[in-house]
Each structure stands twice: as C-alpha cells, then as structure tokens.
Amino acid sequence: xxxxxxxxxxxxxxxxxxxxxxxxxxxxxxxxxxxxxxxxxxxxxxxxxxxxxxxxxxxxxxxxxxxxxxxxxxxxxxxxxxxxxxxxxxxxxxxxxxxxxxxxxxxxxxxxxxxxxxxxxxxxxxxxxxxxxxxxxxxxxxxxxxxxxxxxxxxxxxxxxxxxxxxxxxxxxxxxxxxxxxxxxxxxxxxxxxxxxxxxxxxxxxxxxxxxxxxxxxxxxxxxxxxxxxxxxxxxxxxx
Amino acid sequence: xxxxxxxxxxxxxxxxxxxxxxxxxxxxxxxxxxxxxxxxxxxxxxxxxxxxxxxxxxxxxxxxxxxxxxxxxxxxxxxxxxxxxxxxxxxxxxxxxxxxxxxxxxxxxxxxxxxxxxxxxxxxxxxxxxxxxxxxxxxxxxxxxxxxxxxxxxxxxxxxxxxxxxxxxxxxxxxxxxxxxxxxxxxxxxxxxxxxxxxxxxxxxxxxxxxxxxxxxxxxxxxxxxxxxxxxxxxxxxxxxxxxxxxxxxxxxxxxxxxxxxxxxxxxxxxxxxxxxxxxxxxxxxxxxxxxxxxxxxxxxxxxxxxxxxxxxxxxxxxxxxxxxxxxxxxxxxxxxxxxxxxxxxxxxxxxxxxxxxxxxxxxxxxxxxxxxxxxxxxxxxxxxxxxxxxxxxxxxxxxxxxxxxxxxxxxxxxxxxxxxxxxxxxxxxxxxxxxxxxxxxxx
Numbered sequence: 001x002x003x004x005x006x007x008x009x010x011x012x013x014x015x016x017x018x019x020x021x022x023x024x025x026x027x028x029x030x031x032x033x034x035x036x037x038x039x040x041x042x043x044x045x046x047x048x049x050x051x052x053x054x055x056x057x058x059x060x061x062x063x064x065x066x067x068x069x070x071x072x073x074x075x076x077x078x079x080x081x082x083x084x085x086x087x088x089x090x091x092x093x094x095x096x097x098x099x100x101x102x103x104x105x106x107x108x109x110x111x112x113x114x115x116x117x118x119x120x121x122x123x124x125x126x127x128x129x130x131x132x133x134x135x136x137x138x139x140x141x142x143x144x145x146x147x148x149x150x151x152x153x154x155x156x157x158x159x160x161x162x163x164x165x166x167x168x169x170x171x172x173x174x175x176x177x178x179x180x181x182x183x184x185x186x187x188x189x190x191x192x193x194x195x196x197x198x199x200x201x202x203x204x205x206x207x208x209x210x211x212x213x214x215x216x217x218x219x220x221x222x223x224x225x226x227x228x229x230x231x232x233x234x235x236x237x238x239x240x
Numbered sequence: 241x242x243x244x245x246x247x248x249x250x251x252x253x254x255x256x257x258x259x260x261x262x263x264x265x266x267x268x269x270x271x272x273x274x275x276x277x278x279x280x281x282x283x284x285x286x287x288x289x290x291x292x293x294x295x296x297x298x299x300x301x302x303x304x305x306x307x308x309x310x311x312x313x314x315x316x317x318x319x320x321x322x323x324x325x326x327x328x329x330x331x332x333x334x335x336x337x338x339x340x341x342x343x344x345x346x347x348x349x350x351x352x353x354x355x356x357x358x359x360x361x362x363x364x365x366x367x368x369x370x371x372x373x374x375x376x377x378x379x380x381x382x383x384x385x386x387x388x389x390x391x392x393x394x395x396x397x398x399x400x401x402x403x404x405x406x407x408x409x410x411x412x413x414x415x416x417x418x419x420x421x422x423x424x425x426x427x428x429x430x431x432x433x434x435x436x437x438x439x440x441x442x443x444x445x446x447x448x449x450x451x452x453x454x455x456x457x458x459x460x461x462x463x464x465x466x467x468x469x470x471x472x473x474x475x476x477x478x479x480x481x482x483x484x485x486x487x488x489x490x491x492x493x494x495x496x497x498x499x500x501x502x503x504x505x506x507x508x509x510x511x512x513x514x515x516x517x518x519x520x521x522x523x524x525x526x527x528x529x530x531x532x533x534x535x536x537x538x539x540x541x542x543x544x545x546x547x548x549x550x551x552x553x554x555x556x557x558x559x560x561x562x563x564x565x566x567x568x569x570x571x572x573x574x575x576x577x578x579x580x581x582x583x584x585x586x587x588x589x590x591x592x593x594x595x596x597x598x599x600x601x602x603x604x605x606x607x608x609x610x611x612x613x614x615x616x617x618x619x620x621x622x623x624x625x626x627x628x629x630x631x632x633x634x635x636x637x638x639x640x641x642x643x644x645x646x647x648x649x650x651x652x653x654x655x656x657x658x659x660x661x662x663x664x665x666x667x668x669x670x671x672x673x674x675x676x677x678x679x680x681x682x683x684x
Contacts, residue, residue: 045678054594054678075598082596089681093591097251109244110596158596166681 002028007060020046021216033188035207043216086155090167092147094139101135125153145176165196249609267617270570272624277563288444293542302536319497344502345372352424368458386418386433397463402433407457441641571664578668590680602673610665618657
C-alpha cells in the first residue's frame with residue numbers, strides 16, 4: 001500500500017544543510033498498525049509529513065497505492081490526501097470557531113460530498129467516538145480527550161484507508177490516552193492502515209509492528225535488537 | 241464551494257471585528273472619494289443624447305483670411321456668423337429629392353426681464369434660447385401643453401414663445417398656459433407650448449456659456465432676432481475690423497456669432513450637406529469676403545463636438561486620477577492589514593491543507609473573503625459618495641444634474657471595491673496558500 005524507497009529529505013538554509021531523512025525505506029501493507037518511535041529530532045514527524053504528502057521529499061520514490069506521489073501536482077496531491085489519508089495530530093488542530101459538526105465537515109467539503117451524505121457521515125463518526133450529543137459544541141467546550149476523539153472522527157469522516165497519527169496521546173492523561181488508543185485499535189480492526197508516531201513505549205508495544213527512526217533512517221525492531229542496539233540505546237539515553 | 245467560502249469568509253471577518261471594521265472603513269473612504277469624482281466625470285463625459293448623438297452635428301465654417309488667428313486649437317471659429325447661420329437655417333436641400341429633408345437650426349442665447357405686466361410678481365431675469373422650430377424635434381423635446389410654434393409663425397416672426405415646465409409652474413401654477421401672455425422686457429409674447437422639464441446633465445447644444453448650466457426656460461423663434469433687434473448674450477468678438485454703424489451692419493458683420501446644428505440621418509445626407517458647405521464657402525471666397533486657399537469647415541457629431549470643445553476639462557481627469565491614487569493608498573493599508581490577518585491564520589490553513597484543500601482552494605477562499613470585504617466597503621462607499629455629491633451640489637449650483645450617481649455608477653461602486661480588494665488581497669492570499677502546512681500542524 002505504501003512504499004518508500006531511498007527517501008531523503010534535506011532542509012536547506014543559506015549556510016546549513018540538514019538531512020532529516022536519508023535512504024529511508026519502508027513497506028507498509030494494507031491493514032497494518034505501525035508504531036513509530038525514536039528520539040526527538042530523529043525524523044519521525046518528517047517521515048509522517050512526507051507520508052501524508054504535507055511536504056515533498058527531496059529524493060527517492062514514494063508510492064501510495066501504486067501512485068508515484070513525487071510526480072503529482074498540488075491539486076492532485078490535495079485530492080489524493082483528501083481521499084486516502086486521515087490525520088490525527090498531537091495538538092488536535094480543530095478549527096476553534098467551527099463547532100464539532102463543522103470541524104468534521106471540513107474534509108468532506110473539500111471532497112465535494114453532497115450535503116445529505118456529509119450529514120450522515122458526520123453523525124456516524126460522532127456516534128463512533130461517543131460525541132453525537134455534542135455536535136453543536138465548540139472545541140474549547142470539550143476536554144482534551146474529547147477534542148482528540150473529534151479529531152479522530154474528522155480523520156475518519158472521509159473514509160480514508162490510511163490514518164497518520166502524530167503523537168495522538170501526547171497531550172492526554174493516561175486514562176484518556178488508553179481510550180484513544182482503544183479507539184485507534186478498533187478502527188484498525190475495521191481495516192484502516194494506521195501509522196502512529198509516539199513517545200509512549202506502552203502504547204507502542206500495543207501496536208503489532210514497531211519501527212524506530214534514528215538519525216533519519218529506519219531501524220526495524222528486529223534490526224534494532226540485533227544490530228543497532230547500541231546506537232538506539234545511546235539515542236534513547238540522550239532523549240531522556 | 242462558493243457559499244462555503246463565503247461562510248468561512250464571513251466568520252473570519254466576524255472573528256476580528258476591529259480589523260474588519262478598519263478595512264471596511266478604509267475601502268469605503270477610498271471608494272466614496274473615488275466614486276464622487278468618477279460620478280461627476282461620468283456624468284460630464286457620458287453621451288447626452290444617446291439615441292441620436294451620431295446624427296446631430298455641430299457645424300463650423302472658417303470664414304476668415306488665411307493666417308488669421310482664432311483661439312481654437314484648429315484655428316476655426318466655434319460658431320457661425322449670423323449671416324452664415326441664417327443662410328444655412330433657411331437653406332432648402334430637398335430641391336433635388338423631395339423625400340430628403342434635413343432638420344437644422346441656428347440658435348443663440350439672450351437674456352430678458354420676465355414679468356406679467358402687473359404688480360403681483362416682481363420681474364426676474366431669464367436666459368432665452370432663440371432657435372428654429374426644428375430645435376424641438378431635433379433635440380427630442382416633448383410638450384406638456386401645446387407644441388412648438390408653427391413654420392408660418394416662424395416665417396412671420398410672430399411674438400410667440402415656448403416655456404419650460406418649471407417656469408410654467410412658477411408663473412401659472414402648472415396649469416395649461418397655452419394662449420396666455422408674458423412679457424420679455426417690454427414685449428408681450430404669447431405662449432404656444434409648455435415643454436417637459438429637461439434634466440440634461442450637459443448643455444451640449446451650447447457649450448459656450450457654461451456647458452453644465454441648466455437649459456433655458458424660454459424658447460423663441462430665431463426670426464425675431466432681426467426685427468426685434470435682439471442682441472446675443474454670447475460672443476461678439478470678430479477677426480476683422482469693420483465699421484458697424486447700425487443693427488443691419490452688426491447682423492452682416494463678422495462679430496455676431498450663432499451656434500448651428502443639423503440632423504443628418506445617413507452618409508448620403510452628410511455628403512450632400514458637406515458638398516453644399518464647400519460650394520457655399522467657395523462662393524463666399526469668390527465674392528471677396530475672405531481670402532483662403534482651401535475652404536475649411538467642420539461637421540462634428542455630438543460626442544466629437546464635446547470632445548473637441550474640451551467640455552470635460554483636464555482638471556476633471558486629473559481629479560479622477562488623484563482619487564484613484566487615494567484609493568490605491570487605502571488599498572495599500574488594506575494589503576498590510578490583510579497580510580497580518582491572513583498570516584496569523586496560517587495554522588488553520590495548514591489544517592485545511594492537511595484535510596484536502598489544494599493551494600488553489602485556499603487561494604480562492606481568501607479571495608472570496610476579500611470580496612465580501614469589498615462588497616461591504618463598496619456599499620458604505622456609496623453612502624460616502626452620496627454625501628460627497630451632496631456637498632458638490634450644495635457648493636456649486638451648476639452641478640445639480642452632474643453631481644449624481646446613475647444606476648451604472650451605483651453598480652460600478654461595489655464592483656470597483658470588490659476588484660480593488662481582490663487586487664489588495666492577491667499577495668496575502670498567495671503568501672498564505674503557498675506556506676507549507678507541515679510547519680504549523682506540529683506547532684499549533
């Protein structure tokens with residue numbers, strides 16, 4: 001479903017060249033639930049942004065459902081993102097002056113879905129996250145956990161096959177974090193492919209597949225155990 | 241998506257009320273001032289008689305010696321001498337073809353003391369247009385009561401007049417005054433017609449004495465000039481020295497000037513009339529009246545005539561230019577405010593981009609928002625322009641018909657405001673739509 005070959009990302013300023021990702025290779029199959037861990041600054045979010053087509057990669061090839069993402073125009077990229085990808089952010093990123101219904105409606109508007117279908121999907125998604133009765137509330141009237149559930153509902157509304165979550169429990173207490181994780185697991189069981197960046201080792205362990213990003217490169221969990229254990233241990237120690 | 245963009249735009253404006261009010265006021269002031277000057281300019285320069293402006297022609301004849309100076313750009317007198325004008329006025333061009341007749345009229349303006357020869361009403365001065373009876377159909381004048389004087393009355397130089405509706409209201413309370421008499425100086429004149437009010441913005445048929453003055457309230461036959469010795473209120477400068485010892489001398493002099501208009505319905509009539517003018521000038525030169533190698537005349541339609549006479553002065557054009565410059569200054573301020581407003585919203589744009597909005601959609605969304613701003617500013621600008629035009633009307637009596645906004649200007653105001661706001665919003669909208677969404681998603 002997702003294939004990254006030798007992906008690199010270089011941030012260039014006048015004097016400094018920063019390699020955020022280098023020779024990054026990853027294959028993700030349909031229906032997988034992958035936890036991405038790694039030290040701060042290792043390139044996890046850059047990987048997630050490139051996977052979500054929020055920023056372009058500098059080199060290599062990124063194929064999503066057989067489509068070479070690097071060759072798409074901005075409009076095509078936006079359409080592909082809208083149709084196939086749902087985002088869940090650490091900071092929820094709900095639009096403050098839109099109520100829950102309207103927040104969830106945003107991706108559906110850009111997808112050109114008709115009013116009646118939009119309404120049906122929004123109600124369905126709000127019911128799924130247990131907030132159907134709060135549809136007219138503004139985000140600031142909800143707790144952090146509830147806001148994240150709305151963000152998940154918004155990500156699900158477009159029926160994406162691919163959910164990208166960037167530290168979705170980072171701003172939540174442990175109880176709410178567990179609830180959100182359970183929600184993600186149930187979504188995964190329904191068939192959605194999920195890639196979740198997290199610093200929470202407990203949550204990462206609940207994911208069937210774990211990958212590590214270290215210095216902009218992928219270290220698979222097995223590799224991590226056998227070959228790069230020292231490097232990862234050092235990196236983790238630095239993070240702590 | 242347009243309604244969705246409008247909804248987002250409206251919410252955005254309400255979210256920052258102070259900035260929105262500032263921007264609306266800035267565009268309103270700019271539009272108000274621009275539309276004030278543009279409306280006056282528009283009324284000055286618009287076609288005063290669109291139905292037949294291409295068929296009415298002002299005539300000029302150069303009956304001066306070569307190398308004689310006149311104060312026109314092309315060294316040609318703006319008007320015709322009395323003898324030339326009356327010759328053309330009486331001209332019959334339908335001798336060869338009975339089906340072709342040409343409407344034409346010589347005309348001048350004079351001033352009289354108007355009274356009723358009783359103690360009930362004090363005399364007052366009024367300008368009087370002295371013209372042929374064909375003036376009325378040529379310039380599409382309709383009558384409330386009666387009609388214009390007859391050809392017979394004109395030929396016999398009868399003391400008859402047509403008055404306008406306003407004067408009829410003043411003298412007779414608006415009742416049918418046909419057949420009644422009023423006095424112009426010491427002469428009684430019988431009213432034969434009451435002309436409908438003529439709210440003309442440019443007195444195009446005579447731009448010599450105040451092109452934006454109101455039309456005269458009284459009209460009388462041109463044939464009265466000679467027997468009644470009616471002197472013109474217009475120009476009596478001449479190019480040639482001559483002894484003028486009597487009224488007859490004055491009429492035959494090169495100093496008594498009249499306007500002359502002709503209605504020519506097609507190219508054949510125009511050609512025929514021009515051929516006649518050429519023959520007439522050649523004959524006059526042969527008689528030794530003036531010495532010119534090449535006879536020179538001009539026949540200009542209404543709009544060319546107004547352009548030639550410079551009715552809309554350079555000052556008016558400069559004023560319009562300055563008002564647009566002022567609008568540009570307002571827009572520069574709006575651009576600054578929009579930049580701040582839009583860039584502050586970049587995180588929300590980042591979210592929208594992540595959720596599937598393309599750069600184009602984000603760009604359009606912001607342009608719709610500035611269009612709403614333009615619509616609001618334009619509407620308020622119309623109110624400010626009305627205030628400005630009221631100011632112009634109250635400070636200058638001659639601008640009563642000019643300092644108004646017609647339907648075209650009323651529609652143009654919001655259109656200019658919207659286009660202006662879109663221009664001001666292009667850069668901020670482009671800037672916000674090209675930002676990388678990823679930057680803001682992590683930092684929100």
